[in-house]
Amino acid sequence: MITVSWLIAVPAVAAVLLLLLPFGRQAAGYLALLVSLAVAGGVIGFIYRFEPLGGDQFGDNIAWIESLGVRWHVGVNGVSLAMISITALITACAIGYGMWAGRDRSHASFALILLTEAFLIMVFSARDLVVFYVGFEGMLIPLLVLLAAWGGAGRKAAVVQVIAYTALGTLLMLLAIAYLGFTAPGGPNFSMADAVGRGNDWVFAAFALALVIKSPLFPFHGWVLPAYRESSPEVAAVLSGVASKAGGFAFLAVLVPLFPAQAATYAWVFIALGTIGFLYGAFLAFRQSDGRSVIAYSSIAQMSFIILGVFLLDSRGATGATFQMVNHALVSAALFLLAGWLETQAGSGSFKHLGGLARSRPVLATVALILGMAALAVPGSSVFASEFLIMLGAFEHSWWLGSIVAIGIVFAAMYMLRWISAVLHEREGDLVGSLNPPDLRRGALLCLLPLVLCLIGLSIAPAQFTDRVDAAATALVSSAAKEAGR
Amino acid sequence: MTQLVWITLALPLIGVVLLSILGMKLPAKGAGWLASLIMLAAFLCAAVATIMLASRPEGDRQVVEVAWVWLTAGDFSVGLDLWFDELTAVMLLVITGIGFLIHVYSIGYMKDDPQSRRFMAYLNLFVFSMLVLVVSANLVLLLVGWGLVGLSSYLLIGFWHNKPKAIKAAKKAFIMNAIGDVGLALGIFLLFVDLGTVTYSGIFAGASELSETQASIACLLLLVGAVAKSAQLPLHTWLPDAMEGPTPISALIHAATMVTAGVYLIARMNPLFVHAPLVLDLIVIIGVVGLLMSGLIAIVQTDIKRIIAFSTMSQIAYMFVGVGLMAYWTGIFHLFTHAFFKALLFLGAGLVIHALHGEQDIRNMGGLRKQLPKVYFCMMIGALALSGIFPFSGGFSKDAILASGLHVDSPIGWIAYIGGLLGALLTGIYTFRLMFMVFHRRPSPYAEKVIPASVAHHGEGPSSMLWPVYILAVGAAVTGFLQIPGVTHLAFSWLDPIAPDGMVEATVGQDWLTTLFGTLIGLIGIAIAYHLYARESDAPERIRLGRGRLFQHALERRLYWDDLYSWAFERPAMWASAFLSRDIDRTAFRWAPLDGLGQLTAFFGRSFTVIENGIVRMYALVLALGIGALILFLLVRGG
Amino acid sequence: MTVGLPLFLAISAILFSIGLVGVLLRRSPLTILLSLEVMLNSVNLTLVAFSREVGGSDGQIFALIVMGIAAAEVVVGLGLVVAMTRREMVLDTDELRTLNG
Amino acid sequence: MIQGPSVDWFAIAPEVALIVGAFVLLLAAAFARGHERALSLILGLGTLIVSVGFSVAAWGDAPVVTMADAFRVDDLTELVRITVAALAALVLLLSVGWNRLREQGSEFTALLLLTCAGMGVVAGSTSFVTLFVGLELFSLSLYVLVAFDGKSRASLEASFKYLVLGTLGSIVLVYGAAFLYGATGSFMYDGIAASLAEGGSGEAVVTLGTALVLVGLLFKVGVMPFHMWVPDVYEGAPTQITGFMAGATKLVAFVALARILLDALPAVEHLWSPVLIIVAIVTIIGGNIAALVQTNVKRMIAWSSVGAAGYALIGIIVHGDLGLRGLVFYLATYAFTAFGAFAVIALFERDQSRAKGYATLDGMRAWGFSRPFAGMAMVVFLLAFAGFPPTAGFIGKFVISGAAVTNDYVYLAVVGVIGSVIGLAYYLRVIVALYDRSRKSDVGLPATPGLGGASLAILLCLAVVLLGGILPSLGLDWAGQAASFLTVAK
Incomplete structure (x- = not known):
């Protein structure tokens, strides 16, 4: 029986092999792709075998560091499954894109992406705080190296930004975890289930700060823009698509269940920050002058919105947040790949030099349009479904919150339409003519297509998703909801 | 009968898929006729369904059917629900009938345009969206149709996307309609909070339990959606600009069907509006x-x-x-x-x-x-x-x-x-x-x-x-x-x-x-x-x-509505956004940690490694000072 | 008049300070080594003085050990100075500053 | 007739073996000129293995006190002995291709063996006398080893600085010991502790003694403000010796510090605890900040080891079961991490034929591509420094932070976090330089002498670092067992 440990081990081992053995570019690419597809295959098996009401599945629970009470305890519930699925999918697409783009030193770059995948799956399936932390902090390194080594011109500043923010956050979280584990009654014990309700306010704050930064939530979003803008497209896709979701996921699956009392008491803080971030990110997105910045700010807005959903502490918010994480992962990963493709092909991502791309580029136009429309949550899309759930939850929380948040829809429409028309419509930009090949062709298209198809599939039958996730998501927030008297 | 309605609904969607997949493989005229024939088939289905509905006894002409559950979360659930009654029938006939005629018209109108296949696909998409809007048996699905017609309207107004005016008009229409969507969505939320359901039957049944205030607020929010979609005061300014689109679009979307959706909504929700x-x-x-x-x-x-x-x-x-x-x-x-x-x-x-x-x-x-x-x-x-x-x-x-x-x-x-x-x-x-x-x-x-x-x-x-x-x-x-x-x-x-x-x-x-x-x-x-x-x-x-003169000027400026919106919302928003992103965000959140912390840290590093100057006497001095400081500290503390 | 412990301690402290000042002020490696010896001897004086005060021979034994080690120390030090001379390095500690920062 | 002290020869067998081995080696070299390298490798490694064998055999036995009660052999002593000997063996492996080994290998190796012996003595000493003897034994050997890179003036300069400052430190230590002796009448840790516990006389003398002893030990440990020698000596010394010092000296000095503070001076914890807290904070921040602005990688890691020492201090400040276990585990694994990192640098220097330049950030650019294994190993070592999973550095910092946060020293843990963040910034600079794609790497490097030995050394370090991170259970148990002997006096 394949357990989730395999999905962690396989990419990790492959990454080490890729790093150490002298693979050629082709061989490295195919091996990495094969591994990522194998992981995706494993995930599909999970989805097929998954029991929505069956709690944790496909897990392992074996002693790891006995003297510290640390166990290799992993498992998959509905929420985890959702996150692991997008991780596998986006990683495969990112590697495919990297192959297509022909990164130099490709074996190292693929190895690091695979390593990131392993750590991410670890985060999403961890049932032990140390396992969780190892994944959470571990993924930072490959991502940083990817950014630092393969990034754009401003990568140095970006790296400093990322370190200044995220490393600080995660290390503070380590202190929180250490406190929880070492003060456990009956000897050190890092099981998440046993840590429930044992933290005090300061532990909660340290833990939350790490997640706030990672997600990111206003006002800790400073690192996002440089990181997303300077990374290579596939890394930006992984970063915004899945790595940032580790923060959102941890809010829902770790922080809220572990600290029900604090989560209930301080929910208003996160709701307030989420609301501010949602509007702030969206508001800033519509004056950016290049595609990636627009998407980066919209990611800030979306993550804020997701966290707001989590802290509504009800079924609607939790399920909606999980769903929205998946949707946003698909949308932003695809958008970053697309924007990156444009940038690489045209030599610039600035709107000044782009525009009018829709003319005689039907494939590009269609893909961009679908993604843009999904991003602005056009009714009927899966993004709409998830946003609807969160907003409904917000409205149930209090009518004014729902009303404020709903304004975000209009903002989203504003910046996404601006992006669409700046890229696709109006006058042809001066660099557009130099595009070669002029339209999305096989390689790059193949990397985007799975993401787009998943979006369409989820739009047709979102209940297929929510049915699997609802029970787990609701259970995660239930004790905090009880504390909040809801 | 309901099967026919489902087919009516599905046909334009099939058209969209066919046209987008076949694309350039179809001759331009062929694409036009394919789309038109699909519309004709849809119209015939709708007509037959209407006749069958008419043949039922009065009072039994309201059919509700659930295809599948679209979205669930907790006790909230939305299905792909079909609602077929007299009003739906009228709307179906208008949409497919007029739609068919306009499809045919478009074949001639767009015959010189190299993008006519895309045009036909969009047209079919519009018809599908509009049908979703009118056959829905719950408000969420209605909102889906509501948004999708907005999307198709956007696509079609901006069909000639190299015309900046057309694109501007398309965006304006979409954003105005997004405001309407927000109103409608909030109305739905309110009704769900009050009544625990979003289906028409549930709302109609529970409407009488609502207080007048509750009903009024809900209706007011629905009305926001209706006025935006139907280009009524005060969200009407997009419609004249929307004329930048091809004329068949103006006829179909901005005259015959989509813009009347507001009227349809109010008529449909009349058991609620009565309260x-x-x-x-x-x-x-x-x-x-x-x-x-x-x-x-x-x-x-x-x-x-x-x-x-x-x-x-x-x-x-x-x-x-x-x-x-x-x-x-x-x-x-x-x-x-x-x-x-x-x-x-x-x-x-x-x-x-x-x-x-x-x-x-x-x-x-x-x-x-x-x-x-x-x-x-x-x-x-x-x-x-x-x-x-x-x-x-x-x-x-x-x-x-x-x-x-x-x-x-x-x-x-x-x-x-x-x-x-x-x-x-x-x-x-x-x-x-x-x-x-x-x-x-x-x-x-x-x-x-x-x-x-x-x-x-x-x-x-x-x-x-x-x-x-x-x-x-x-x-x-x-x-x-x-x-x-x-x-x-x-x-x-x-x-x-x-x-x-x-x-x-x-x-x-x-x-x-x-x-x-x-x-x-x-x-x-x-x-x-x-x-x-x-x-x-x-x-x-x-x-x-x-x-x-003054009156004339006012009328020519369309009574200054556009200017009002521009000065009240658009310009301040643009200015504020630019200000925030250029001045606030960069200084407060992006450069401060970088410059402040990074540079400061490096500065400290450089300044105190100055004493690490390589001269051994200096090192000994630091050691001696350290000893002195420590002894002093301990003596002071230790008493 | 008996010479009391405080006097021994004071003298040893003075010796210690002289040695330290020597290390701090002189730039010749040899003088520095010499100053270190002075400091070591101040320690020895302290040890012996305390030994007499406390009774027993521990302190005196330790002083002897210190002396032995001091000798070894000087040997290594002088060896280094010789090696430095052989490399034609300037025998001025202030010039020994290629390693810094 | 004078009654000599009773000696348990089995208990001190490792040190005896090392000293005997050193002399045998010197004698043999006198008769076998021209075979310096082979001789030193065979005899050196052989002696180390024998010594480790004795230590391993005694592992887990009840502690033995011998040499007039001045030397205690417990599992902590054994752990230090084994670690130090292992590091010395790695030094030899790393030196295989070193030309100085061919020229004066026997002396080098003999000094190395003596260093190990001295360290063993320090680790087990329960009296200031044995402590001083052991300390000087290894210090004097190290002064020479640091100077061993004959062609390099920097090596001599480093050695001289080390000698002067190291002697100064020793003097201060002994001076302090003398005052404590005056106050308590004993050089023995337990004697001092007992006397102080009774409310010993002469408060000022005790304070003075404590202060001077502290300074002497903190100097050996290399924490601020007594760290000045560390960067210069580490930079100037032959790189394998730098690695040895960073690993072994630090471990031994910390064990001595812990034994003295916890066994001899628990009664004046109110005196030394605040000092250590201030020193730890200053060191963690200062060491990392100074490392941040370095361009020479060797010096950068030297500074980072200053910061690491500050971190280890937290373990002593907190003490208790968890803190000391974390301290021992952290130091033992840190030894291999640091040695591994310096081993990689040594390999780089040899690749570049040291004349061309030191291991500057600029010089190391794109080198990771031509030596993929060494490059990746370096990344792992750096991450271990930074305390990232899945390395031993993570576990060590995790346990120490855990001890801190559960014992109301949260602020120290937070300071440690800040230091780690700064640390990450400069470790990443190295990683980025190693994999800088903007420069073409010299893919076909000439065959470097001793590549096999160096690679083996790196691999062994890597194994320790990764095993300590991925499967740390065993290591933590050992560390716990060893650390349990630190709290005897309490």
Whole structure:
């Protein structure tokens, strides 16, 4: 029986092999792709075998560091499954894109992406705080190296930004975890289930700060823009698509269940920050002058919105947040790949030099349009479904919150339409003519297509998703909801 | 029966998929005919389904069916639910019928455009979205359709995407509609919070339990959606700009179907609106003000399509008045007839534009009566119907609305009645101003230059464009006979079951009285227009430059609504966004940690490694000082 | 008059300071080594003084050990100085600053 | 007749073996000229293995006190002995291709063995006398080893600085011991502790003694403000010796510090605890900040080891079971991490034939591509420094932080976090330089002498670092067992 440990081990081992053995570019690419597809295959098996009401599945629970009470305890519930699925999918697409783009030193770059995948799956399936932390902090390194080594011109500043923010956050979280584990009654014990309700306010704050930064939530979003803008497209896709979701996921699956009392008491803080971030990110997105910045700010807005959903502490918010994480992962990963493709092909991502791309580029136009429309949550899309759930939850929380948040829809429409028309419509930009090949062709298209198809599939039958996730998501927030008297 | 409705719904979607997959492999004309045939099939299905519905006993014509559950979370669940009743049937017929005609028309209209396949795909997409909107049995699915029609409208307005004006108009339409969507969504949230359901049946059943405040707020929020979609005050400014899109789009989306969705929503939700009488009054007032305002503005417009666009606004305002007076059937009846004559006018205008090689300014037309006689004849039917002249269709439906106002006999009723009659005067003026300036008068130099060659080349237009116009002309002429007061009674009796709480219906006497007034006033308007515009006259110019100068300017600026929105929202938002991202975000959140922390840390590092200067005596000194400091510290502490 | 512990301690402290000042002020490696020896001897004085005060021979034994090690220390030090001379390095500690920062 | 102290020869067998081995080696070299390298490798490694064998055999036995109670052999002593010997063996492996080994290998190796012996003595000493003897034994050997890179003036300069400052430190230590002796009448830790516990006389003398002893030990440990020698000596010394010092000296010095503070001076914890807290904070922040602005990688890691020492201090400040276990585990694994990192640098220097330049950030650019294994190993070592999973550095920092946060020293843990963040910034600079794609790497490097030995050394370090991170259970148990002997006096 394949357990989730395999999905962690396989990419990790492959990454080490890729790093150490002298693979050629082709061989490295195919091996990495094969591994990522194998992981995706494993995930599909999970989805097929998954029991929505069956709690944790496909897990392992074996002693790891006995003297510290640390166990290799992993498992998959509905929420985890959702996150692991997008991780596998986006990683495969990112590697495919990297192959297509022909990164130099490709074996190292693929190895690091695979390593990131392993750590991410670890985060999403961890049932032990140390396992969780190892994944959470571990993924930072490959991502940083990817950014630092393969990034754009401003990568140095970006790296400093990322370190200044995220490393600080995660290390503070380590202190929180250490406190929880070492003060456990009956000897050190890092099981998440046993840590429930044992933290005090300061532990909660340290833990939350790490997640706030990672997600990111206003006002800790400073690192996002440089990181997303300077990374290579596939890394930006992984970063915004899945790595940032580790923060959102941890809010829902770790922080809220572990600290029900604090989560209930301080929910208003996160709701307030989420609301501010949602509007702030969206508001800033519509004056950016290049595609990636627009998407980066919209990611800030979306993550804020997701966290707001989590802290509504009800079924609607939790399920909606999980769903929205998946949707946003698909949308932003695809958008970053697309924007990156444009940038690489045209030599610039600035709107000044782009525009009018829709003319005689039907494939590009269609893909961009679908993604843009999904991003602005056009009714009927899966993004709409998830946003609807969160907003409904917000409205149930209090009518004014729902009303404020709903304004975000209009903002989203504003910046996404601006992006669409700046890229696709109006006058042809001066660099557009130099595009070669002029339209999305096989390689790059193949990397985007799975993401787009998943979006369409989820739009047709979102209940297929929510049915699997609802029970787990609701259970995660239930004790905090009880504390909040809801 | 429901299978047929499902097929109707599915057909355009299949069309979209086929057209996008086949794409360039299809010949342009083939794509057009494929899309049109699909529409014809959809229309036939809808028609048969309607007949089957009609064959059921009255009171058993409401069918609800659930295809699959679309979305769930906790106790919230939304299905792909079908609701088929008399109102749905009317909407289905209008959408697929008019839709089919316009598809055919588009084949000719777009035949020189290399992107016509995309156009056809978008058209099918629109029809699908609109069908979703009307067959939905719950508000969420309605919202889905609501948003999707907005999306298709966006795509089609901006179809010529290299025209910056078109793209701007498309964005404007989308964002205005997004505001409406927000209102509608909030309404849905409120209803779910209050009633725990979003299905029509649930809401209708629970509506009576709502307090008047709750019902009013919910209705008000739904109304926000309705006014945005139907281009009513105060969210109306997108519609005139939307005329940048291809003319068939104006006919289908911005005249016949999508913009009337607001009317449909109010009529559909009438069991809820009944509990919010104040909101109903508000709807009437919005309608009356809107119809007068847009009628006035239409008089000074010079773009042929914009004139018709303002007339659309004004006619939908009539429908609002009708549903606001709880005479829901009159609104829907007017929606039905309006779909014919307004589509007719747009398509006719399209033919004119086509003949003039894209010229849209009526001052550059004139005298086309002789060169385009068929178009003239058809458009004249449409113009008479629009002006509400007996016995054309518009007359019956509009007068039914006004007569309801008379019948209600309350202040609001009287406002509706008087305002509606005044509006009829304006309608007569602007409609026939258009007709006279385009078809009568002396031809403008431009028209003289262009028209003969154009007509010689392809007559009045390809038959694929002319035939839809003929059919619509017949419809515009006769559809009013469905409800001749005292003679036929089909419109009311067919639609009566949709309002469980009953509807307003004027007496036969009131009806005829109104028809008399309406026709008279319409004729007066036509006479004024004739006086001012049919011949060469300096009267309009005198008014323009004379005493009415300010008023004229205000009307030409469309009463400053656009300027108001620009100054109140757009500019401050743009400025604030730029300020925030350029000045605040960068300094406070992005550079501060980088410069502040990073540079400061490095500075500290550099400054205290200065003592690490390599000289061993220095090191010994530091050691000695360290010893001294430590001893001092311990002695002080240790006592 | 008996010489009391405080006096021994004071003298040793003075010796210690002299040695330290020597290390701090002189730039010749040899003088520095010499100063270190002075400091070591101040320690020895302290040890012996305390040893007498406390009784027993531990302190004196330790002092002897210190002396032995001091000798070894000087050997290594002088060896280094010789090696430095052989590399034609300037015998001025202030010039020994290629390693810094 | 004078009664000599009783000696348990088995207990001190490792040190005896090392000293005997050193002398045998020197003698043998006198008769076998021209075979310096082979001789030193065989005899050196052989001696180390024998020594480790004795230690391993005694592992887990009840502690033995011998040499007039001045030397205690417990599992902590054994752990230090084994670690130090292992590091010395790695030094030899790493030196295989070193030309100085061919020239004067026997002396080098003999000094190395003596260093190990001295360290063993320090680790087990329970008296200031044995402590001083052991300390000087290894210090004197190290002075020479640091100077061993004959051609380099920097090596001599470093050695001289080390000698002067190191002697100064030793003097201060002994001076302090003398005052404590005066106050308590004993050089023995337990004697001092007992006397102080009774409320010993002469508060000022005790304070003075404590202060001076502290300074002497903190100097050996290399924490601020007594760290000045560390960067210079580490930079100037032959790189394998730098690695040895960073690993072994630090471990031994910390064990001595812990034994003295916890066994001899628990009664004056109120005196030394605040000092250590201030020193730890200053060191963690200062060491990392100074490392941040370095361009020479060797010096950068030297500074980072200063910061690491500050971190280890937290373990002593907190003490208790968890803190000391964390301290021992952290130091033992840190030894291999640091040695591994310096081994990679040594390999780099040899690749570049040291004349061309030091291991500057600029010089190391793109080198990771031509030596993929060494490059990746370096990344792992750097991450271990930074305390990232899945390395031993993570576990060590995790346990120490855990001890801190559960014992009301949260602020120290937070300071540690800040230091780690700064640390990450400069470790990443190295990683980025190693994999800088903007420069073409010299893919076909010439065959570097001793590549096999160096690679083996790196691999062994890597194994320890990764095993300590991925499967740390065993290591933590050992560390716990060893650390349990630190709290005897309490």
